[in-house]
Amino acid sequence: MHSFTDFFKGFERLPAVRSIFGDQTENVLRQLKVEFFSSKFGYMGVSDEDGHLIVSAYYLREGEAISKYLDVIHELVHVKQFRNGMALFDETYEYHNRPTELEAYKLAVEEARRLGMSDKELFEYLKVDWMSEEEVRKLAKNLGIKVAPKRAQERVR
Ligand SMILES: [Zn+2]
Secondary structure, three states, X not given: OEEHHHHOOOHHHOHHHHHHHHHHHHHHHHHOEEEEEOOOOXXXXXXXXXXXXXEXXXXXXXXXXXXXXXXXXXXXXXXXXXXXOOOOOOXXXXXXXXXXXXXXXXXXXXXXXXXXXXXXXXXXXXXXXXXXXXXXXXXXXXXXXXXXXXXXXXXXX
């Protein structure tokens, strides 16, 4: 276990992050622990046991900078949710409808838009190997991201 602030610098100064933790921002980030794992699968997550951040070292090395940045914002929302006693993995909801996920994605999407990302780029960002194309479309819709209609070819299949 490492200290978050040893590896992720300057996040305490971001308005997006301050909007999560308010004047507790420095405090929370200083206490936050991060665990790295080595696998080509997976990205980042938050432990539902003690709220620490879990990060794929492979993803950190190979992933796109903007994706990693948005993922950190997303995961910090989960850190707050955990601290507030919320269940992070409420299985009564599918991933693309889960309120804890939508809250986390919403802030990441806001930040992405502020940085000039288009809806098309955001849709690409949402794609992960555990969601079907249909689920990604539903998630995008829940987040107010415009998605191009499926190609005519696909529709007639
Ligand atoms: Zn999440």
